[in-house]
Amino acid sequence: MPRHDHTPEWTPPEPDPEQPAQVRRILRLFRPYRARLALVGLLVAAASLVSVATPFLLKEILDTAIPEGRTGLLSLLALGMIVAAVLGGVFGVLQTLISTTVGQRVMHDLRTGVYAQLQRMPLAFFTKTRTGEVQSRIANDIGGMQATVTSTATSIVSNATSVIATVVAMLALDWRLTLVSLLLLPLFVWISRKVGRERKKITSQKQKQMAAMAAQVTESLSVSGILLGRTMGRADSLTQSFADESHQLVGLEVRSNMAGRWRMATIGVVMAAMPAVIYWAAGVAMSVGGPGISLGTVVAFVSLQQGLFRPTVSLLSTGVQVQTSLALFQRIFEYLDLKADIEEPAHPVPLDKVRGDVRFEQVGFRYEPDAAADTLRGIDLTVPAGSSLAVVGATGSGKTTLGHLVPRLYDATSGRVTIDGTDVRDLSFDTLAAAVGVVSQETYLFHASVADNLRFAKPDATDAELIGAAKAAQIHDHIASLPDGYDTLVGERGYRFSGGEQQRLAIARTILRDPPVLILDEATSALDTRTELAVQQAIDELSAGRTTITIAHRLSTIRDADQIAVLNGGHVAELGTHDELLAADGRYAELVRRDARTQPAVTV
Template identity: 35%
Template sequence: MDIDATDDDVFDDVRERVDHPMRRLFEEYGSDNWVAFAVGLLGSVAARLLDLLPPVLLGIAIDATFEENRPFSLGPIPLYEYASEPESQVIMATAIIAGAFLLGAGFHWIRNWGWNSFAQHIQHAVRTDTYDQMQRLNMDFYADKQTGEMMSVLSNDVNRLERFLNDGMNSAFRLAVMVMGISAILFWYNWQLALVTLVVVPAIAFFTYRFIKTIQPKYAEVRSSVGQLNSRLENNLGGVQVIKTYNTESYESDRVEDVSQDYFDANWGAIETRIRFFPGLRVLAGFGFVVTFLVGGLWALPNGGGAPLFFTGTLSTGEFVVFILLSQRFIWPMAQFGQIINMYQRAYASAERVFGLMDVPGEIEERPDAPDLVVEGGEVAFEDVSFGYGAGETADEETILDDVSFTVEGGDTLALVGPTGAGKSTVMKLLMRMYDVDEGAVRIDDQDLRDVTLPSLRQAIGYVSQETFLFYGTVKENITYGTFGATDEEIIEAAKAAEAHAFIQNLPDGYDTKVGERGVKLSGGQRQRIAIARAVLKDPKILVLDEATSDVDTETEMLIQRSLDKLTADRTTFAIAHRLSTIKDADQIVVLEDGRVVENGSHDELLDEGGLYANLWAVQAGEIDELPEEFVQRATERRAQTDAADAADDDD
């Protein structure tokens, strides 16, 4: 699947439905962490106010020392009553400044604790809630999304929110306190010179506004390209064995280079915008400082002509020093405002993706008052079932199952047979309610699956797929997955039933052997037998075997089949198999073709009919020359349809 640079973000459809994502972040998650927020805010305000005290004291000390008409006082606080001599005034000012630094360090620690706690708790809650939502989504959603894209939301986007809530919020409140505090001090000293210092603020605000408008769509492109890059890398690393065996390393390197170039182009576009913005902002900020220094310096000259230009009043040396020190602390933080906006825009784009994903409705809905499924006899009935993936979303949606009906008695084994794409696995997905039927009903012991709770339904069904998945961990952990409280004896019995105990004992650490990522350290047959043991240990009322022996050799298949015969003796069993020899003893065989039931009966009955099942049996018996031409032609058409569908998927 080639990913073009113009491809849309796969989450565009969900992002468009999200309103005010950042406000929602604070409303839904901030309220539970208000104490940490309050601590961080208090620490920020106190620490920054204490940071402003040393420059002010320095100016007061300079004026009190070098200008006799200036009293040594801090606003309404008459410090001269406690230190009347210049030496004692310097010592007192030094002591107060040192105390401010020490106290400020304590508040800086409180500030950092508060913001980090606030951000980390929200990050944890958002990530776990997003993952929980992912687990609840209908399988249709995953058909359009790749693992790398989903991981990008859980990892990159959630981490971006944490960085803004910690660094961004910290910086924003620091900036707010500095701007308001410094503005108040400057206006208190000399409102005219304060206006000179603040003259660049409107220009900075307009410059920042233009930056926001320009950078926002660029960050959306970056987020999209990151998801595509992650998907390509995850796809290739998962298929590295196929890449090596087909000698396609150079081809895949080119594909990775393409998506990496897309990311490079999108990211470099955002970087170019940033690197133009921040130097420009510093020039504006520097201009404010230069003008303040020029006007204030001329104004404060001891032998100068007094207030320059149209200004009035006086400006002492100490006041000029305060202006110079605080204007630096005022102007340069203003230049950092762009960094905060930059972080906010990144967090905004990430919040859209996170909440967009959270808002995706799960198509499988459970009634609030739904009772648990009660399985007594284990009878399963499909009644006039029709179904299509994404039905109703597009006018040309293809129907997968069309008016399918059959009943399997409790304790019987029903086999589903048919060509590839006939709908066999879809029938099983409807039984486990991975999807809901479009028409008709699926019932267990006369209970409509849509009327019972999902956990009770799926607890009653054991499923062994043809695509065996093992989690990273030990053999024992994989067998007990879903039945976590099983004893060692129960685990061993389940493994024996699946013909897995013998090979497990020969592993380096037995049942404690690590199976590797997706069970890579085991053979396909070994993985399959562990999956069967997992289902056996669950002891379900209904058992589903979807090509359960497809990855084992003939000898192992015979051993597993012998155990499965015992396992299925007293429970309702569904078996899907292309290898018809494994299901010929089933109580009932349902033959599907193009989503419809075309034959239904026992093995011998279907052979006598001489229909599709008999022809499939002949194929596996090697009697190809005796097959009717109509069957061969139909098989050719089905193969062409399958190839066309695969090609369409590759182009998506």
């Protein structure tokens, strides 16, 4: 869609009342690393004391050692300044090492936490969320927090300690000059907080824009996206759309970097001019007959003042950075706070040996609580162990939804689904995954080798087991004919293999898993009839001896099913064998006649 070339006028937001709670939550991320942070605090304190000592050494050099010609004292004081510099450097390196390590651990905890949370989300979440948005939260948002997490905590402690130590030292030198130096600090703090609030708002907008761009890249530059764009002649319009999104990001980046830049520059100019003010104040005090201030005191004080201004400016900048990062933390916390509708039971029921009896007991389901009607209602079906049930019906009748309830991709809204008499909601995810295998029309293969894709089902599978599963799935001969055999890369989403070959690889993967219950969700509907016959042979091999529920599009594949359930409007309209349902001349018979008209005959 076309975008405007300008961004709307924006006014700084009011302070966020939830910000203190958010800051406390961020601080809790560092709780596991308290010991290391305490060590960083000790190093910071040591470094601050060393830095403050240097101006006092300089004062003694200028006021005592040089005027009195005390060479030994001069050498000792000069050596002390060198030692202080060396110690400051060592403390700084150690401080950076520890704080960076802690920061990276926190980043790791955040990334892992978000990924684990997304793994627990129901399938409905991913059907409503763009893939690029999810990737942007993990990559861009967490990546954008890196500087804050790895260095900000240390910077705050270090600079705050330096400021306190320096102010104390300045007071010890001359309290009058100290007051002159500190007069403008409250104004500087107010300016920095105002700038921080501006940047936080802009950063939130910027991250949303980056997420939109990531989603467009993921969708349009995938193999499927490229094929669709080229065949539809939309390559130029997609490029223009991306350019518009990128142009919007340019404006936000400029606004983010320039927000408050003149105000912060003014602070820098004022602080740079302060030494001149101190020299002027000291000169005026002496010219009007006030208490004298030695040259060494003035030079040491200016040195301390510069040592004060540097951490003060850094603290102000850090405050701006923290407020900016709050927008990123907020986006991450949004994902961490997502409610996982499908939870693993606290005390799962063990199933030592799964027979494979599956029952649907008065099952109802709706995708949204406020939906106008249920997708499924009053489903009562029994699939004995080792038998087969085929589910047919028009598009939108609830066939796929019914199949998704068995492996708990969704939970029934009412009633229950059981395996061997146990509600699937009472089984652990591992038990359920071992008990139920799914082969769907949408086959997913990773950009990895054939062997790695197969071992995704069973990581410890031997080469012999891989070959056995591939032979059962009627795909071994093709794999063996490839130059790299089982080490062949399948390409993104398996595009180096045909649709039928991808399905047979998926079947081989499920054979390795060896589940007692099998869900076949229109596994051959996307294939031509000749390829379907080859894949059907692999499916027959896979289904042997298992409880099989087949979601069927082509009725020719389910004639031999022990039971056929016809769904219509979310409920079971007919149930019986192929011959019984044909004899009844109802909905199923109508579907068979339609299927015969639309599917060409195949000779083999």
